[in-house]
Amino acid sequence: MANDVTIVKNRQEGLQRGMLAVLLGMLVCIVLFQAGPALAEDVKYPDRFMLRLGGYSVNNVETIARLDSNNAPVGVYVDFNKDLGMDTSGTVVRLDGLYRFNEHHGLGFAWYALKFNGSRTVSRTIDWGDITIGGQVDSELRFDVYKVSYQYSLFHNEQAELGALFGFHFLKTFVGIDAGVTQAKTTAITAPLPVLGLYADYHFTPRLSAYYNFQFFAINYEDKVKGALQDFLLGVEYRMFRNIALGVAYNKFSLNLELVADAATLYLNTSWNGGMLYGTLYF
Numbered sequence: 001m002a003n004d005v006t007i008v009k010n011r012q013e014g015l016q017r018g019m020l021a022v023l024l025g026m027l028v029c030i031v032l033f034q035a036g037p038a039l040a041e042d043v044k045y046p047d048r049f050m051l052r053l054g055g056y057s058v059n060n061v062e063t064i065a066r067l068d069s070n071n072a073p074v075g076v077y078v079d080f081n082k083d084l085g086m087d088t089s090g091t092v093v094r095l096d097g098l099y100r101f102n103e104h105h106g107l108g109f110a111w112y113a114l115k116f117n118g119s120r121t122v123s124r125t126i127d128w129g130d131i132t133i134g135g136q137v138d139s140e141l142r143f144d145v146y147k148v149s150y151q152y153s154l155f156h157n158e159q160a161e162l163g164a165l166f167g168f169h170f171l172k173t174f175v176g177i178d179a180g181v182t183q184a185k186t187t188a189i190t191a192p193l194p195v196l197g198l199y200a201d202y203h204f205t206p207r208l209s210a211y212y213n214f215q216f217f218a219i220n221y222e223d224k225v226k227g228a229l230q231d232f233l234l235g236v237e238y239r240m241f242r243n244i245a246l247g248v249a250y251n252k253f254s255l256n257l258e259l260v261a262d263a264a265t266l267y268l269n270t271s272w273n274g275g276m277l278y279g280t281l282y283f
Helices: 001-034
Strands: 048-071 090-100 107-129 131-156 160-179 182-191 193-203 208-221 225-239 245-262 266-283
Touching: 048 107, 048 245, 107 160, 131 193, 160 208, 160 245, 160 266, 193 225, 225 266
Parallel strands: none
Antiparallel strands: 048 090, 048 266, 090 107, 107 131, 131 160, 160 182, 160 193, 193 208, 208 225, 225 245, 245 266
């Protein structure tokens, strides 16, 4: 019961953080559009094509999950960090891209993956699916995220841009628990998860710029896929050359999801945040 209350509390806090992120984005946009003109015009904006590649560091990862067999009593929530000793930090390579068909319409895409491992001697028994495990337990958690979105520029000039987007997150989740002789693993691939979002870009100078991107969704598809997602990204980059830029960014990601399969139901609540160093190509 306590874990159930924790999950509900996490969801409420997540929605509150989402509203704060939206308000922050609106404030950022207002401030940016009130700023003065660019100092020079040696860099063309907006660019037709962008490709960003970087090393993504995540910290303070929290993951709570429960796997219920559809033919057995309800199990218990497992805190992968506290109960199973799973890592709370990791690194991933992330790829983002954007192609503009014209000044208003564009197609964005992204891919990144996260993997965490844990190992701990568990003093209590844990109901995971249709088995009960205990003792020495090794665990693995993997996320593969693929994104595609249509972007519409509501306003832009040579210095600033404000837009909205609609797209899909294709999220593949793998949760594995190995307790020696007794072993349980589950792989879940979600249906495409629709997302809405806002984005803004601002050039302080033609070479120094900042951007904001916030994506979110809430879904209940035939009582088989339920949940919510929030993805917040804020970054600054510097154009070293006409087609090459270097930058830093901060990302906050949170997800709670319920996936109903033929044999079992997976409940998953996770969040992470961290910084990214990256390089960007523009054409």
